[in-house]
């Protein structure tokens with residue numbers, strides 16, 4: 267799902283900085299670029315390294331997955347250049363985020379108002395996340411959950427579903443989408459009442475429908491989910 271603008275930026279760069287897996291995923295574009303591979307975590311060191319290379323006049327690609335501006339490195343680059351101003355040029359190249367890929371693969375779940383919530387409380391206090399969960403539940407948004415679960419963080423997803431429980435009918439569709447755009451991609455749709463957090467790991471995006479979202483089965487035997495935009499009312503008036 268890498269778009270042409272991202273491919274072009276990767277090709278034009280002299281240096282690539284990124285987490286191992288992301289550089290592996292871009293390997294088909296690699297020519298003579300110098301790679302600086304970093305382990306998962308240590309984001310600030312990775313960003314500072316990229317900034318130092320850029321200060322030396324290199325054309326640096328700081329490689330992220332999905333969209334670099336969504337729970338990724340672009341905000342940290344701006345945070346650091348805001349703290350320590352310099353004259354490097356920064357361009358954020360938009361990508362396709364996991365919520366867009368998941369919704370498209372499963373049908374058209376974000377046809378109406380939606381929001382994204384990260385369930386990681388490593389950088390955000392749980393009280394703040396909980397407040398947003400209540401607001402999104404009451405606001406009847408379609409909700410995309412990023413960072414739903416990891417080896418260390420096991421129970422945030424259960425807590426989020428407990429908050430949503432009073433605001434969503436039991437048959438509300440839930441998309442469980444893993445490894446989107448990769449050979450091991452898996453996308454399934456279950457009912458809110460049948461959702462099992464054990465189907466989820468850190469490479470999964472979970473998307474819960476609004477009270478208006480619907481699931482349907484098609485001739486290929488697969489289930490799809492969508493959120494109507496409101497044309498039914500318009501049809502009724504005709």
Ligand SMILES: C[S@@+](CC[C@H](N)C(=O)[O-])C[C@H]1O[C@@H](n2cnc3c(N)ncnc32)[C@H](O)[C@@H]1O
Nearest residue numbers: 332333336338363364412413445446468470471
């Ligand atoms: C730190 S965020 C990075 C988000 C990324 N910048 C994006 O725009 O999709 C990591 C979380 O994004 C989601 N994610 C990222 N890549 C994914 C993929 N290929 N398939 C499913 N979920 C993914 C998962 O919820 C994962 O825990």
